[in-house]
Amino acid sequence: METEVQKYRGRFAPSPTGPLHFGSLVAAVGSFLDAKSHHGEWLVRIEDIDPPRVVAGAAEGILRTLEDLALHWDGEVMYQSSRGEAYREALEQLQRQGALYPCNCSRREIADSALASSSSHVYPGYCRNGMRAGRDRHALRIRTDDVLVEFHDRLQGHRSQALALETGDFVLRRADGFHAYQLAVVVDDAAQGISHVVRGADILDSTPRQIYLQRLLGLATPSYLHLPVAVNIQGEKLSKQTLAPAVDAGAPLPSLFKVLEFLGQDPPRELLQGDLASFWSWAIAHWTVARIPARRTNHAN
Ligand code: GLU
Secondary structure (H helix, E strand, O other), X not given: OOOXXXXXXXXXXXXXOOOOEHHHHHHHHHHHHHHHHOOOEEEEEEOOOOXXXXXXXXXXXXXXXXXXXXXXXXXXXXXXXXXXXXXXXXXXXXXXXXXXXEEOOOHHHHHOOHHHHHOOOOEOOHHHHOOOOOXXXXXXXXXXXXXXXXXXXXXXXXXXXXXXXXXXXXXXXXXXXXXXXXXXHHHHHHHOOOOEEEEEHHHHHHHHHHHHHHHHHOOOOOEEEEEXXXXXXXXXXXXXXXXXXXXXXXXXXXXXXXXXXXXXXXXXXXXXXXXXXXXXXXXXXXXXXXXXXXXXXXXXX
C-alpha cells in the first residue's frame, strides 16, 4: 500500500573536464525536462572527484552555460571535492561489514591475468586473501561474490548483471587515495535525496554496482532512465576527446532544438523563432519518454 507520494527530485551531475557540449547537454536537458514535467526539483552536482581530470574553470563555465540556457537548478550546487568525510564514513560502514579488502596489485599484474584476457575490466580477486608483500600503496576493493543485480530502466527495460563475472570486485578507494566514482555517486545521490536519475547510457553498466552499494549501505535505490548517448559518424561518443564543440550560450536555441530532436520529441520549427521561455514551456509540456529512442547510442547530426 502506498503511504506517501514520493517527491520527484532529479539531478544533473557533470564532471568538470571541459565546457558543456552537445553530449552533456543531452543529459542536462533530459534530466531537467523529466523533473519539470513531474513538477519535481532539479539539482546540480559537480563531480570534481578526480583532480587529475578536472580542468580549471570548467565547473564555473558549465554553471554559467546552464544559467544562460535558463536551465535553473534548485538549491545549492554540491561539489564532490568537499564530500570526503561522507565518503570516508561510507567506507567505514562497509569495512565494518567485512565487505572491503586492500589490494596492491599493479595494473600490469591485473592485465596479465587470465580473466583479464576475456574481459579487461574483471578483477580476478588476487588480494582477497591478503596482499602480496613489498608494496604499501593499495586500493580498497569491495567483494562481489555471487551477486546478481536486476533493475528496470524506464527506457532501456529490464537489466541484470552478475557482478562477480562482469565487473569483479571493484575499487572504491584508489591507490592514490581518491574515492571512486561508484562510491561517490551513491553517497551523493542519497545525500541529495535523488528519487529519479536520468543520465547517459554510457553509465548503464555502472548502475548495478551502484545498486549493490546502495543495498549494502542501506540506501534507497532511485528510479533510473538511461538516455541514448550522442555519437558521431564514426560511432564515437561526443566528448572533449572527440572534439565536440562547446554549446554556444549566446545563441542556444539551435542546440537545444537539436537535443529535443535527438531525444525524439519532434519539436515544431517555430520554436527556433521564439525565445527560451517559450522553448522550455513547450518542451516541458510535451516531454514524452515513450518517444525517446530506446537505444544506447544515437547519431547526432
Ligand atoms: N559525472 C558523470 C559524467 O559527467 C555523470 C555521472 C552520473 O550522472 O551519475 O559523465
